[in-house]
Amino acid sequence: MNLKVRLAAMNFLEFAVWGAYLTSMGTYLVNIGMASQIGWFYAIQGVVSIFMPALMGIVADRWVPAQRLLGLCHLAAGLFMFASAYCGISGLHSLLFPLYTISVAFYMPTLALTNSVAYNALAQAGMDTVKDFPPIRVSGTIGFICTMWMIDLLGFQPNEKQFVVSGIMSMVLFLYTFTLPACPINAGGSKKSFIDAFGLRAFALFKQKKMAIFFIFSMLLGVSLQITNGFANPFITSFKSIPEYASTFGVQHANILISLSQMSETCCILLIPFFMKRYGIKNVMLIAMFAWVFRFGLFGLGNPGPGVWMFVLSMLIYGVAFDFFNISGSLFVDKTTDPAIRSSAQGLFMLMTNGIGATVGTLSAQAIVNSHTVDGVTDWQSCWFIFAGYALLVGVSFALMFRPRREDVSA
Numbered sequence: 001m002n003l004k005v006r007l008a009a010m011n012f013l014e015f016a017v018w019g020a021y022l023t024s025m026g027t028y029l030v031n032i033g034m035a036s037q038i039g040w041f042y043a044i045q046g047v048v049s050i051f052m053p054a055l056m057g058i059v060a061d062r063w064v065p066a067q068r069l070l071g072l073c074h075l076a077a078g079l080f081m082f083a084s085a086y087c088g089i090s091g092l093h094s095l096l097f098p099l100y101t102i103s104v105a106f107y108m109p110t111l112a113l114t115n116s117v118a119y120n121a122l123a124q125a126g127m128d129t130v131k132d133f134p135p136i137r138v139s140g141t142i143g144f145i146c147t148m149w150m151i152d153l154l155g156f157q158p159n160e161k162q163f164v165v166s167g168i169m170s171m172v173l174f175l176y177t178f179t180l181p182a183c184p185i186n187a188g189g190s191k192k193s194f195i196d197a198f199g200l201r202a203f204a205l206f207k208q209k210k211m212a213i214f215f216i217f218s219m220l221l222g223v224s225l226q227i228t229n230g231f232a233n234p235f236i237t238s239f240k241s242i243p244e245y246a247s248t249f250g251v252q253h254a255n256i257l258i259s260l261s262q263m264s265e266t267c268c269i270l271l272i273p274f275f276m277k278r279y280g281i282k283n284v285m286l287i288a289m290f291a292w293v294f295r296f297g298l299f300g301l302g303n304p305g306p307g308v309w310m311f312v313l314s315m316l317i318y319g320v321a322f323d324f325f326n327i328s329g330s331l332f333v334d335k336t337t338d339p340a341i342r343s344s345a346q347g348l349f350m351l352m353t354n355g356i357g358a359t360v361g362t363l364s365a366q367a368i369v370n371s372h373t374v375d376g377v378t379d380w381q382s383c384w385f386i387f388a389g390y391a392l393l394v395g396v397s398f399a400l401m402f403r404p405r406r407e408d409v410s411a
Helices: 003-019 025-031 035-062 066-090 093-124 129-153 161-179 200-207 209-222 227-241 254-301 308-336 339-371 380-401
Strands: none
Touching: 003 066, 003 093, 003 129, 003 161, 025 035, 025 227, 035 066, 035 093, 035 227, 035 339, 066 093, 066 161, 093 129, 129 161, 129 254, 200 209, 200 339, 209 254, 209 308, 209 339, 209 380, 227 254, 227 339, 227 380, 254 308, 254 380, 308 339, 339 380
């Protein structure tokens, strides 16, 4: 089989595992009476992302080939996901969170391991990773969308069967890793210190005012990243209680509606080079920040009936909000940091956004939703407007305070 097809299949399965539950788990938790804990289930992904990828990276560098470690992580993640499903079936809901946490702890490092396997295989085959990897990565988004649709069409959104599907996908990928090209290990090479392994040297960048402001705002924007993953599905399905909306397509197929966000991501990635060249990095980051304002605000204004177009527009804006900042921010870090700490700086950027920021964001969003819920009924419009107001404040503050040199922000 063609190498790029094999790697595309690996990425498809990698993200299919995640897509099985990431956007629908909130509705399941509402269904079993754990609505007040949705934030913790999404925040734990950020918590384990702070240390697990670094730990597994050390293991892959020194002792276990990356493709083998990828398989072992998926074996563990799948088994604990099956255990999570069993807790749901048997009503042992008190064990659901710890088992789910262990599964996620083994899954999150596989996102980086998958990239390592692909980069290594392409390099060994003499291919150009810059040119050949993006189409391979797009197959991951397709896999994510496919399992979202599967969970929706099979009626698994409100139950634990979404965990079963995720576990099955992990097992398939575990078996598939035995067919992947072998990755080398650095058993006898130079060993990184604890500080290097966890990218802590990059914290020295906080001594520079522009970098300190950039990383702080990266964290503040990261607060927005997981809010809609956790709460969009429960919000849309909550319209079932209103007779005029109960039978609408959006309410009946919330996951399919939300999947427009992932489709938007694929398209927006292709637009980034044009926007970067025309407007520069800072302006592209600002576009992303204000896109979050519209993302949240349209949720607050829309409904699954005549106002469904606002939901659709919010989904389409997601690609701009999510990818424009992640990619332009990564490029800013690449252009402004010393090569010796560039990888560590990229890790710090991800830590501030997807680690600390996303964790604080989901827990804060949960507190806001809980405070606006009375007798099981949530004032969702107020919640979305609070989220939009926060995104607006961050965007305006960033525009006023972040003033890098022209050469740092030009594409």
